[in-house]
Amino acid sequence: MSKLKCKLLVLGAGPGGYVAAIRAGQLGIDTIIVDGQAPGGTCLNVGCIPSKALIHAAEEFEKAVHFTGDNVLGISASTPSLDLSKTIAWKDGIVGRLNSGVTGLLKKNKVKLVVGWGRMEDGKTCIVETDDGPVTIQAENVILATGSVPVEIPSLPYGGNIISSTEALSLDKVPEKLVVIGGGYIGLELGTAYAKMGSKVTVVEAMDSILSQYDTELTKPVAASLKQLGIDVLLGTKAKGVTDKGDALIVENPDGEEQQLAASKILVTVGRRAKTEDFGLEGLDLTMNGRVVAINDKCETSMRGVYAIGDLTGEPMLAHRAMAQGEMVAEIVSGMNRTFDKVSIPAVCFTDSEIVTAGLSPDEAKAAGYETKIGLFPFAANGRAMTMEAESGFVRVVARADNDLVLGIQAVGKGVAELSAAFSLALEMGACLQDIAGTIHAHPTQSEGFQEAALKALGHALHI
Amino acid sequence: MGLHKIQMPDVGEGITEAEIVEWNVKVGDVIKEDDVLAAVMTDKATVEIPSPVDGTVADISGEVGDMTAVGAVIITLEVEGEGNAASISAEASAPKAVEEKPASKPASEPKAEPAPKKVAEVKRPTVTKTSAASGALRAEGEKPLASPAVRKRAADAGVKLQYVHGTGPAGRISHDDLDAYISGASAPVGGASKVADTSVEEIKVIGLRRKIAERMQDAKQRIPHITYVDEVDVTAVEDLRAHMNATAKEGQPKLTILPFIMRAMVIAIKDYPKLNSHYDDGNDTLYQYGGVHIGMAAQTPGGLMVPVIRHAETMSVHGMADEAKRLANAARDGSITRDELTGSTITLSSLGKMGGIVSTPVMNSPEVAIVGVNKVEMRPVWRDGGFVPRKIMNLSSSFDHRIVDGWDAAEFIQRIRGLLENPATLFMEA
Numbered sequence: 001m002s003k004l005k006c007k008l009l010v011l012g013a014g015p016g017g018y019v020a021a022i023r024a025g026q027l028g029i030d031t032i033i034v035d036g037q038a039p040g041g042t043c044l045n046v047g048c049i050p051s052k053a054l055i056h057a058a059e060e061f062e063k064a065v066h067f068t069g070d071n072v073l074g075i076s077a078s079t080p081s082l083d084l085s086k087t088i089a090w091k092d093g094i095v096g097r098l099n100s101g102v103t104g105l106l107k108k109n110k111v112k113l114v115v116g117w118g119r120m121e122d123g124k125t126c127i128v129e130t131d132d133g134p135v136t137i138q139a140e141n142v143i144l145a146t147g148s149v150p151v152e153i154p155s156l157p158y159g160g161n162i163i164s165s166t167e168a169l170s171l172d173k174v175p176e177k178l179v180v181i182g183g184g185y186i187g188l189e190l191g192t193a194y195a196k197m198g199s200k201v202t203v204v205e206a207m208d209s210i211l212s213q214y215d216t217e218l219t220k221p222v223a224a225s226l227k228q229l230g231i232d233v234l235l236g237t238k239a240k241g242v243t244d245k246g247d248a249l250i251v252e253n254p255d256g257e258e259q260q261l262a263a264s265k266i267l268v269t270v271g272r273r274a275k276t277e278d279f280g281l282e283g284l285d286l287t288m289n290g291r292v293v294a295i296n297d298k299c300e301t302s303m304r305g306v307y308a309i310g311d312l313t314g315e316p317m318l319a320h321r322a323m324a325q326g327e328m329v330a331e332i333v334s335g336m337n338r339t340f341d342k343v344s345i346p347a348v349c350f351t352d353s354e355i356v357t358a359g360l361s362p363d364e365a366k367a368a369g370y371e372t373k374i375g376l377f378p379f380a381a382n383g384r385a386m387t388m389e390a391e392s393g394f395v396r397v398v399a400r401a402d403n404d405l406v407l408g409i410q411a412v413g414k415g416v417a418e419l420s421a422a423f424s425l426a427l428e429m430g431a432c433l434q435d436i437a438g439t440i441h442a443h444p445t446q447s448e449g450f451q452e453a454a455l456k457a458l459g460h461a462l463h464i
Numbered sequence: 465m466g467l468h469k470i471q472m473p474d475v476g477e478g479i480t481e482a483e484i485v486e487w488n489v490k491v492g493d494v495i496k497e498d499d500v501l502a503a504v505m506t507d508k509a510t511v512e513i514p515s516p517v518d519g520t521v522a523d524i525s526g527e528v529g530d531m532t533a534v535g536a537v538i539i540t541l542e543v544e545g546e547g548n549a550a551s552i553s554a555e556a557s558a559p560k561a562v563e564e565k566p567a568s569k570p571a572s573e574p575k576a577e578p579a580p581k582k583v584a585e586v587k588r589p590t591v592t593k594t595s596a597a598s599g600a601l602r603a604e605g606e607k608p609l610a611s612p613a614v615r616k617r618a619a620d621a622g623v624k625l626q627y628v629h630g631t632g633p634a635g636r637i638s639h640d641d642l643d644a645y646i647s648g649a650s651a652p653v654g655g656a657s658k659v660a661d662t663s664v665e666e667i668k669v670i671g672l673r674r675k676i677a678e679r680m681q682d683a684k685q686r687i688p689h690i691t692y693v694d695e696v697d698v699t700a701v702e703d704l705r706a707h708m709n710a711t712a713k714e715g716q717p718k719l720t721i722l723p724f725i726m727r728a729m730v731i732a733i734k735d736y737p738k739l740n741s742h743y744d745d746g747n748d749t750l751y752q753y754g755g756v757h758i759g760m761a762a763q764t765p766g767g768l769m770v771p772v773i774r775h776a777e778t779m780s781v782h783g784m785a786d787e788a789k790r791l792a793n794a795a796r797d798g799s800i801t802r803d804e805l806t807g808s809t810i811t812l813s814s815l816g817k818m819g820g821i822v823s824t825p826v827m828n829s830p831e832v833a834i835v836g837v838n839k840v841e842m843r844p845v846w847r848d849g850g851f852v853p854r855k856i857m858n859l860s861s862s863f864d865h866r867i868v869d870g871w872d873a874a875e876f877i878q879r880i881r882g883l884l885e886n887p888a889t890l891f892m893e894a
Contacts, residue, residue, distance in 0.1 A: 247658065428611065430609040430610060430611060
């Protein structure tokens with residue numbers, strides 16, 4: 001058995017792990033990163049990136065379909081067709097390019113990549129099953145970055161027509177009838193994409209609302225667009241199982257009655273959970289916080305020299321959070337004094353009408369004990385939004401009533417994901433309403449809505 | 465096996481060092497508890513040092529005849545168990561510093577860090593409540609508001625931002641606020657101005673400081689001081705000094721006013737020899753000295769030291785300046801010998817530019833007089849029907865009132881004053 005030694009071992013090459021490794025390499029730390037799949041983790045291989053590729057393709061196709069009918073732009077086009085296998089191949093190409101990009105970055109920063117699934121023997125030792133046999137790695141410090149996996153419903157085990165988000169990103173043809181279980185952001189993003197590509201989509205959600213982490217003001221434009229796309233959303237409805245043939249989902253409606261929903265594919269997206277098994281975590285006996293590894297503000301676990309980052313440490317399970325944690329831990333290992341002191345971990349939902357949130361929502365701000373001022377500016381009053389046929393949605397700013405410090409910013413609307421940068425920057429810099437109101441925002445852009453929302457909160461919006 | 469280090473014991477009475485006069489053991493000897501290891505001699509007695517433990521002598525520091533500071537490790541024993549080496553090393557290095565390396569820092573001192581961090585951390589336990597009275601201060605539990613760049617700089621500097629006052633909107637902490645905090649220009653939030661600092665630092669008074677303390681207490685307790693202050697017009701002597709410095713030959717030292725004052729003391733003592741004596745109050749005897757040995761109070765890194773200019777009556781002002789400079793340097797760099805620190809018959813105390821207007825010097829017991837020099841200042845002086853600018857210096861001098869009457873003290877100082885105000889008389893042989 002071959003043996004390796006290093007100062008830092010990173011278990012898992014997802015966005016948290018590979019960023020930690022790159023930063024450690026930059027700092028001259030002798031680093032090894034271990035992963036059994038191509039570097040990039042869930043995000044790059046079966047998450048953020050491929051889903052956005054699919055969403056883009058679906059939007060383009062839907063536009064083309066839209067132009068076959070009567071439309072305000074006066075464009076007419078003949079009926080388009082979609083070769084999904086070609087779309088998937090294009091998406092795989094992007095993933096492949098990014099995989100080799102990450103591999104290149106690791107190499108450039110002198111990080112050793114060991115391909116294989118690793119298992120922690122103790123807090124300093126990892127055995128990796130590689131194609132060339134087992135490799136033992138001895139490390140002074142370890143970062144656990146094993147990520148998360150889709151939650152499985154016991155009565156609906158994955159296989160056959162029952163698929164997770166991973167499979168949904170690699171279908172060879174558009175399913176005629178797609179039933180999505182779970183009205184969270186993953187289910188709605190994929191459901192919307194398939195609806196645009198021609199599937200008849202039904203969303204089954206056990207709770208009373210979709211996107212339950214957001215307030216209804218924010219989700220309303222999304223719900224409207226789901227309806228417009230012909231997606232049936234069954235709220236308060238529980239998935240019970242599949243028919244014997246596997247061609248229909250059995251659900252229990254709010255009245256307690258069972259019914260069957262015909263389905264060529266059943267996509268289960270009821271959340272993700274930390275990946276805590278198959279890498280020796282149980283042997284480390286780390287303190288857990290429920291089902292995730294407990295960490296402090298330095299991402300330290302209960303064992304000295306063992307850090308945990310990303311989805312393994314719980315919500316919010318977002319790639320950019322993991323990246324920031326990874327960067328920080330690498331600096332801590334190099335001897336720097338760092339704590340995770342971020343004000344904002346923005347979240348984006350790539351539904352039709354994207355949702356961006358940064359900082360505190362109005363309800364969260366109230367719950368935190370703040371007296372607040374709220375300014376909301378609708379895109380219906382924004383010139384640029386009109387010219388993009390994207391008048392639904394708004395920008396909303398939450399600020400402290402006593403000193404106008406901005407506590408949170410939310411937006412919903414077409415393409416608002418890119419506004420997240422401005423929102424987070426404002427929060428991290430400690431901006432007050434006056435700072436945003438006093439910044440010239442280019443005309444005509446949707447970002448003017450941000451400035452106007454701040455002006456509105458101050459009581460003197462100009463364009464409403 | 466561990467190491468047990470044995471330090472030069474504190475033999476009491478303000479003794480800061482002792483001479484090793486005999487080694488009773490050598491490296492490799494196996495010894496039992498209470499075996500005599502060495503004999504050391506202080507000014508007053510010879511003391512045997514017994515071994516507190518069983519062990520084998522691993523190392524001996526110092527030769528017979530060496531003066532060794534109290535607290536310095538003199539013998540290292542190999543003993544069963546852990547020994548005490550770890551706890552001794554840091555402690556022992558402080559007294560050692562007095563002996564040889566006044567500027568060296570204990571090896572175990574942590575890496576130097578910016579002072580504000582220490583301030584912040586020391587004060588932390590004492591901060592009980594952060595006032596939210598002012599709008600710019602943060603309420604209790606509220607996170608400090610600062611940009612990522614400021615936060616990173618603070619982390620690198622070891623500054624906890626919750627203690628930094630933010631001057632920006634909503635109490636935002638700017639780079640300037642952080643600079644002000646680090647430089648000490650801004651008080652920490654919830655710091656001294658707001659909350660009582662109840663911390664108490666315990667500092668052991670050891671070595672030279674303890675010796676100074678004991679001598680000062682002894683002098684003040686036993687000697688009834690009389691202090692006499694008068695002003696001296698030093699315009700003429702300052703002019704002379706400036707001239708002598710301007711026309712100095714190569715190799716001649718730069719003159720301060722002190723050698724002129726010493727010269728004046730030497731002459732005045734001829735008329736008032738009682739001022740140049742030691743009073744042994746235990747034996748009701750006054751030892752009046754023919755030679756004038758002027759103790760010259762000097763500040764060193766370790767505290768006050770009084771090197772002695774011997775037989776000042778034999779020296780020119782340049783000679784005294786040379787000797788004063790040599791002794792002051794030796795005192796500061798620690799190379800001064802015991803002989804050079806003892807045997808003064810009268811003392812001259814000066815704080816130079818920090819001299820102030822008046823001081824109340826404490827007798828350098830068993831002497832009976834100490835002359836204190838205050839700063840030279842240009843002052844308006846009424847002369848011939850008008851104010852004229854003159855360089856004026858006060859002399860604040862103390863005397864042992866048991867031996868020196870107020871009248872005598874005044875006459876002595878007036879004699880010195882006359883000599884300094886007419887500097888030619890300083891150089892006339894009586």
